[in-house]
Amino acid sequence: MTASRPSSAPDATIATFAARLRNMQTDAAAERVTLAAVAEEAGVSLSTISKVLNGRADVAAATRTKVEALLAERGYVRRIGRAEAKADLIELVFHELDEIWSMELIEGVETVAKEHGLSVVLTVSGSRHAPDPDWIEGVMRRRPVGVVLVFSELAPEYRERLRSRAIPFVIVDPAGDPSPDVPSVGSANWSGGLAATRHLIELGHRRIAAITGPDDMMCSLARLDGFRSAMNSAGFPVDPAWIRFGDFHVDGGRDRARDILALENRPTAIFAGSDLQALGVLDAAREAGLRVPEDLSIVGYDDIPLARWVSPRLTTVHQPLRRMGEEAARLAIRLADEETTMTPRMDLATSLVVRDSTAPPPAV
């Protein structure tokens, strides 16, 4: 065969393969050297090091801490594809389950796990900041393929322990703003606020109020900025009294809506920031003797099941929670298979669902 172009591809492939093989051999040798050095420095046997790596319980806490610190110091990362394979598990951690849409996230992760022959270990951490120490020890023992954390931060020490075992993690956060140095899946809050407001503008509304969430949550600010941009683009003024920060719950929506509906220059529509707040706005409208949507249009946010059950059914912005769960699981599995230097971050699109709580404004 002549050295023509077509044959260069296979040659390149073989060269790449050979290089990879060399790297793997070098990696394996380097790993043995690192572990031996750590054992010597910690004054323990290689078998103790192995116990620490495998999360075994029969190691003194002080020894474990010392070994972990030395491993971290040397930037040790366990090689993938060793004889001791990972378990067929993926870990899913919630800080709490009481948000009714946790279910969809769980279903998303479950679906992708099943596609990959993995089972889901579910942990409720009870704290927004980090799962507790029992959890990380359990993960070290279970050796899952990857970890998906919902609304949680992961302490740097835990990140390091996961990294050293080549267990990737992905943060799912539809509400906040995950730090840029961790792989994450979020949703497009700004676009959601924009779409909700544009819908009202297209129906003919000009006087539109917005109740968003707490002022220290990124998603609140993003949704509100989307609202402002839609109003500004349409050339409509925004009365500062029409903008309120709520709590994302029914009571917050009701209280803020009472204030707004008591204004002299009352708006004809309210973007309610969440479906629960929309429910509160619906209450306040009824109290004020206003019909929805004839006298007042309301747009929610989230598209929880409730939005289809209340009357009138809510026009709302759909959060792709199930897809977020799916993408997070897929990302964790992919990161377990591939080495990558970049930090993947993904914001999934939100979409407007038009139902019965919005209509053209009443004729003046």
Added chain:
Amino acid sequence: MTASRPSSAPDATIATFAARLRNMQTDAAAERVTLAAVAEEAGVSLSTISKVLNGRADVAAATRTKVEALLAERGYVRRIGRAEAKADLIELVFHELDEIWSMELIEGVETVAKEHGLSVVLTVSGSRHAPDPDWIEGVMRRRPVGVVLVFSELAPEYRERLRSRAIPFVIVDPAGDPSPDVPSVGSANWSGGLAATRHLIELGHRRIAAITGPDDMMCSLARLDGFRSAMNSAGFPVDPAWIRFGDFHVDGGRDRARDILALENRPTAIFAGSDLQALGVLDAAREAGLRVPEDLSIVGYDDIPLARWVSPRLTTVHQPLRRMGEEAARLAIRLADEETTMTPRMDLATSLVVRDSTAPPPAV
């Protein structure tokens, strides 16, 4: 020391202990004999038998089936407390997650699992009848402490495989009627129907309608029977037109309530059978120009979060879902520790939660 009474207790304890030890030794010997016989009959090695017992993948399907059948035939049960300990896992299986109260069951199981240092493996089976074959193979590999199934049946073949590995399972079924030969946790549906109806009677209602669930679900029938008993005890007649079977969803509640409210001899209160149906009844009342609770009282069932969010807030019967999850997990863990010949079955109490959708009937 004289052989006086006080010392007889320790003697008895020692005798019991010695007897247990003998039993354990006998059991161990009997187990070895059983496994050797099965190996011979199946024409495989003891190591293959061990692979089957541990759910290892490197056994031909035909061999696995043959060995499993022989183990079942001989009533083999793996002894508890062997060197190869069970994993720190408990399995939780839902046939689907879209009921919004799955969350509370999960939380209940999670809480008890955590108390016992266990992690929860969550599986969504997608079928009411049984988890799929992958699931049972996974369980054999993972060797959890126990299994909690929600609304699911377990095929006899799977029951046998769990039994042979001494992995207990418990069925949680707040809606149906689990068969008497499996350990189960349910809730007191009849008492719930009774309590809801008594509350209306105590408020002064005499003309009370009931919308229950589908007529092929045991919980529908039990709730309705509770309603009838309360009415009969109070000596109030029940017009057959006041009793309807629904679908436990909003639409079913709305449709049945429309029919009931159109009756000439209209009731002053409706026991709605579920919170979602109560929501439909609320809609139908609004359509008919009736105020709730002034013109019509409504009692729901379930006490899902929604019941506190709608306006008026629903008077309803609380399902102890979180406690059902807790008790099921506790039962599974207890069955893993103790040998018992009886089949535990537990129905947890429901309780009435009085909120704003009920009031005395309008003065005629």
